[in-house]
Amino acid sequence: MADTAPGVRFEIADHVATVVIDRPHVLNAVDEPTRLALEAVWTTVETDPDVWAVVVTGAGDRAFCVGGDLTAAEQEGWAHTYPHGFGGLSLRTSLTVPVIARVNGYALGGGMEMVLACDLVIAADHAEFGLVEPRLGRLPLNGGPALLTRRLPHTAAMGLLLTGRRASAQELHRLGLVNEVVPAADLDAAVQRWTTQILACAPTSLRALKESLRETHGLPPAQAAALRTPAMLAALNSPNADEGVRAHQEKRPPRWSSP
DSSP states (O other): OOEEETTEEEEEETTEEEEEEOOGGGTTOBOHHHHHHHHHHHHHHHHOTTOOEEEEEESSSSEEEOSBOOSGGGGGGTTOOOTTOGGGTTTOOOOOSOEEEEEOSEEETHHHHHHHTSSEEEEETTOEEEOOGGGGTOOOOSSHHHHHHHHSOHHHHHHHHTTOOOEEHHHHHHTTSOSEEEOGGGHHHHHHHHHHHHHTSOHHHHHHHHHHHHHTTTSOHHHHHHOOOHHHHHHHTSHHHHHHHHHHHHTSOOOOOOO
């Protein structure tokens, strides 16, 4: 896997981008150079049509990401709200490819905000999640409260926000935030299984679904169904629309093309 910059590893292979926060000595806490590297990575991902899915994770087996680096050198930037959110991801609205969070340990603070921005969450059974900032006299400023209250029932979300406690992967699976919980040894296989299922779908269709859901959030179903976003129109006119039907008729796997 290629090194993009200190603190981040990034590669694209077989239409899947893998993004690794690589600071295991500080539980993958994000410092300023790492933040800038992540911003660059997400810009690459969202502008590369050959990326059909993304897996984001942390290095090692202890942490996905525990948020911002709280060492003395990093204290100055702790209260910032970034245009694209924590790690360049939590408030980013321009990604139209499926993003999988491979949660291999602690996902706390900004790390939890990154998880909340992902479409699918696959977690090791020892993973813990939380917006823990209130316990440090601080606040989650990069979308965490709004994202959490949209993803969980109100009382469940407030139970986490107003206590700053950590929740297990099993608890958040029961609440619907985590798609699957597996033993740590099986985490890569589970992520690969989900990725394979994503790649079985036309990338044009998946981009259209994500863009449509973003643009129609909060609309009545009839209005949402009537809206035709640019990605939807592109998908409907894509060669993939014919290829999928042809492959089904010929009883073979479809050969998708990039958007």
